[in-house]
Amino acid sequence: MIKDSSEFKTIRYEKGEPATRTDMVPRESSIDIYLCGTRLVTLQASPNQLIELAVGFLLSEGLLETLSEYETASIDAESKEVRVEAKNRSKVLSRLLDKGDVIRTSGCSRGMSFGGYDMIGKVNSDLSVSTEKIKTMTREMLKAADLHNACGGVHCSALVKGSEVISMSEDIGRHNTIDKIVGQCSLKGIDMSEGFLLTTGRISSEMVAKCARSRIPVIASMTSPTDLAIRIADKLGVTVVGYVRGNRITVYTHADRITN
Amino acid sequence: MIKDSSEFKTIRYEKGEPATRTDMVPRESSIDIYLCGTRLVTLQASPNQLIELAVGFLLSEGLLETLSEYETASIDAESKEVRVEAKNRSKVLSRLLDKGDVIRTSGCSRGMSFGGYDMIGKVNSDLSVSTEKIKTMTREMLKAADLHNACGGVHCSALVKGSEVISMSEDIGRHNTIDKIVGQCSLKGIDMSEGFLLTTGRISSEMVAKCARSRIPVIASMTSPTDLAIRIADKLGVTVVGYVRGNRITVYTHADRITN
The missing domain is CATH 3.10.20.10 (Ubiquitin-like (UB roll))
Known part of the structure; x- marks a missing residue:
């Protein structure tokens, strides 16, 4: 029997106070x-x-x-x-x-990734973000998510620098939202290494790899990361934050970038 | 400018009463x-x-x-x-x-589909399901979703026949949950044409096609269908139900199978 969840040591901030815990995450x-x-x-x-x-x-x-x-x-x-x-x-x-003409699809994901995580260099960044800012900016992102607010059924991501949403995207595919942000910031000449990424969707291994390739040091989601995302983030130097909800927030990797 | 949402005529049941409305859905x-x-x-x-x-x-x-x-x-x-x-x-x-060795991925979706919706015959079924049963069985599915309840960050689907969950699955990928149910029912010799499918995830065109291939006449989700899912369901004879939440439920296609 192959287990479909894994345990990880996490830091959960509840009403501002950090506490070390053991949390279950879905395996990927x-x-x-x-x-x-x-x-x-x-x-x-x-x-x-x-x-x-x-x-x-x-x-x-x-x-x-x-x-x-x-x-x-x-x-x-x-x-x-x-x-x-x-x-x-x-x-x-x-x-x-x-069936030669294969459609590789997105659905809520991309549907195609070229792997090669070993080729991605470790993200070194002394960025520091407070739990309060992550929560506040997640609320700001959701307020501005027109498609999400009009229809539901879509994901939303935002790149935040300082206290400003620099880039934002909405898509039926989780991965597409990050690609749109990477594309927009790159075309505008915005350095992503000083920002952090907020997203409504689950953090999979590919989502972490996309951030690392663009030197984004922190990714925070309203839902869970997978176990593979955590392992890869640990290796690539990316801070993974999950369950940004109400007064709670959980830090899975590289917790030194998150302040109270 | 390409619009990213579409309007559809729907029937919304609120506290049991049906009302015709116009709803926005995300485009795919x-x-x-x-x-x-x-x-x-x-x-x-x-x-x-x-x-x-x-x-x-x-x-x-x-x-x-x-x-x-x-x-x-x-x-x-x-x-x-x-x-x-x-x-x-x-x-x-x-x-x-x-980059020859492409990984086609799932994330929360499959990541690969062979298309060919025209090859799928129309689903003819005189199945009738009440809004109450859809809501009750969705609650039953969620209660039994161990991985979802332990970790979050995963999708869940169930095939219901009569008042019984016949098959159930959990996965990080929306599409995988339906494939697991189709696989389980097929291996057990269960005829899916008399059942209906419940899912936590967004209904995309591929999700509808999967149901139609297995002759499942009704798919109901806790969130939204896309516009392409609605158009394909209309053509393939599949009833699409969305936003199964609290006292609300919205019917997008082939509403004759849904009763009060």
Whole structure:
């Protein structure tokens, strides 16, 4: 049984007072799905119900037309590979070839990342941000989020420098909001290394990598980071803050940048 | 200026009473990003700040190393293509070739879809579900969502038949939750055409397509559908219900399956 959550030591500020705690965060794994020996896709997923995930993915995408085509599935728990075999192997393989024009999608995520976190240098920054400022600026961001306020169902991110929202974006995709901010700041010649990023969405490993590539030292979300995001942020020198809600705020990595 | 929200006629049940309304929903567009003439990726995104999105994506993924490599960008508003040209074309193109081992990711979405909605037959079902049952079963799903309740930051979906949760899943990716349910039900030989699907996450076009492929006639979410999800659900015969919250519930398509 692969566990789908991990424990981390965190610092939670409640009504201004910091306290060391142990918090649970959802795990994020890269799951490779093979069909008849062909690697089809790598999904970032919670490591539970992996055979169900693989079989459901293949059926949902029409790569298996019905369950009658399914033969067996096996999981390699260590490598997180799920291998599905089909009964009519040649027919299934020819269908794979027909599906050449793959749409890589966003949904609320990007849908594509080129990996290579090792190539990203560690973020060195002596930026210091107070919990009060993170909470205040999150409220400011939400006030200005026109699309979010009109429809819901979208994510919002903002880059803050000093006490000002320098760049803001809204999108149905979490990752797209960060890309839009990186694009806007870069085109305007704004140095992101002195700012911090606020977002409504979950912090995944890719979100942390995007910040690190743009030298953004702090990312704060209204919801949870994943375990992989925390591990990568720890390594890349990014401060991860989660659960910015009401009077609470939780710091997961590089807590020295967060003040009371 | 490309609008990032659309208006739809909806039926909102408030304290049991249905009323016809006009609601705003976020738009979902397929954005093709080209770099030096090469089509790189199709993102499902909100159609705003598209040049920022493309430039930020290229920088975040290391396909442009710094903005100094950026030359120009143009948008074709009709085809939703963003074309970015780089100054050092041959260097950038060789970098693209080096990035061969693409990780297609999920984040909170899948990150990969094979399209082909036209191949999915219309869902014909005389299933009838009351607003009360949708609300009650959503509460039941949330009660049973162990990972969600322990950590937050994950999505949850459930397939309900009659008054019973037949299948349930939790995942950091919205799409993965549906794939897990489709996989579980298929492996168990459960006919999904007589059930309805509950989910915590936004309903995108791909979520509707997944339901239609498995002949699930009703999908209900605690948050919003996108405009593209509504249009595709209308065509494929899927009932879309959104904003299942407290005493409210909003029906976007095929409202004849929803009773008071």
